[in-house]
Every structure is written in C-alpha cells, then in structure tokens.
Amino acid sequence: MKRIHILLAEDNLGDIILIREAFAERNLIDRISVVKDGRQALDFIYKVGKYANAETPDLIILDINLPKINGLDVLKKIKRTKAIKRIPVIMLTSSSSQKDINESYDHCANCFITKPDDVDDFLKAINGIEDFWINIGSLPVVEY
Numbered sequence: 001m002k003r004i005h006i007l008l009a010e011d012n013l014g015d016i017i018l019i020r021e022a023f024a025e026r027n028l029i030d031r032i033s034v035v036k037d038g039r040q041a042l043d044f045i046y047k048v049g050k051y052a053n054a055e056t057p058d059l060i061i062l063d064i065n066l067p068k069i070n071g072l073d074v075l076k077k078i079k080r081t082k083a084i085k086r087i088p089v090i091m092l093t094s095s096s097s098q099k100d101i102n103e104s105y106d107h108c109a110n111c112f113i114t115k116p117d118d119v120d121d122f123l124k125a126i127n128g129i130e131d132f133w134i135n136i137g138s139l140p141v142v143e144y
Contacts, residue, residue: 003030004134007057009041009074010034010092011066015115015122019061022126029130033057038069042077045084057087058139061129064093064100072103079108086140090129 006029010016016034023029033054035041041062044051060078064071071091079085088110093100096114104112113129116122133139 004058004139005029005031005033005055007041007044007060008032008034009036009038009060009062009066009071011036011063015063018119018122019126022123023130026127026130029134031055036067038066038071038074040068041066041071041074042069045078045087046081056084056142058142059133060087060089061092062089064091064095064104072100072107075104075109076107084142086142088133088137088139090133092125092129 006023008016008019010019020032023032033044035044043049044054045057045060047054062071062074066074071093075089075091078087078089085108089108090111090113091104091109092113092115094115101112111129113125116125
C-alpha cells in the first residue's frame with residue numbers, strides 16, 4: 001500500500017493536533033505538512049520561499065476560514081493551475097453554509113466536510129478521509 005503525503009492548511013491548533021493523532025493511529029500517512037494560513041498554503045503548493053524544496057502533496061485538507069488568504073481562494077488557484085489541479089482537495093471546515101458548500105464544489109473541491117463538534121465524531125470524519133482516499137479511492141500522480 002502506498003503511503004501518502006498530506007498538506008493540512010489549518011489555523012486551529014486543537015484541530016491540527018486531533019487530525020495528526022487520528023492519522024497517526026493507523027500509520028498509513030507518510031507525512032503531514034501543516035501550514036496555518038492561505039498564503040503559506042499557496043507558497044507550499046507552488047514551492048515558494050522557504051517551501052522551495054517542499055514535496056508535492058498527494059492530498060490537501062483545506063480549511064475555508066484561513067487567515068491572510070481564505071481557503072476558497074486557495075482552492076480556486078489550485079484548481080486553475082494545470083500542473084497541480086489533479087491533487088484532491090478536501091474542504092474540512094467549521095462552516096455548514098450551503099453557499100460555502102456550493103462554492104467549494106463550483107471550484108472543483110473533491111469533498112466538503114463540516115467539522116463535527118464532538119471529538120469522537122471529528123475523529124471518525126478523519127478516519128473516513130483516510131479510509132476513502134487511501135484504502136478505496138485512487139490518488140493521481142502529480143509531478144510539479
């Protein structure tokens with residue numbers, strides 16, 4: 001089974017810790033890189049500045065409510081760039097707004113998940129991401 005690299009764009013430290021712990025339990029994720037705002041996410045993805053040697057992620061988990069550049073704007077830029085638009089992007093956010101859901105899918109998000117309030121449900125959601133994207137789905141090869 002292929003181990004994968006995830007880019008997590010999340011500014012909430014508690015959520016970062018929970019997501020890391022959930023993925024660590026099964027030991028299927030090779031690496032999780034974390035950025036805490038939209039500007040860092042784009043720099044990482046486009047290999048700018050301190051991220052010049054960053055490994056291209058196999059999967060991106062993106063919060064909508066990021067500082068500096070919001071997650072929807074990050075998503076739009078990713079999906080407009082031929083070299084990286086195949087990277088699956090999962091919107092994992094506290095928003096349950098139909099407008100945010102529709103706009104995410106309008107800009108080619110691969111999945112939209114509203115963060116559950118309950119910790120156990122949150123962990124189940126993360127395990128569901130792992131189950132689908134690693135055990136069931138097939139990830140594209142992206143060479144940037």
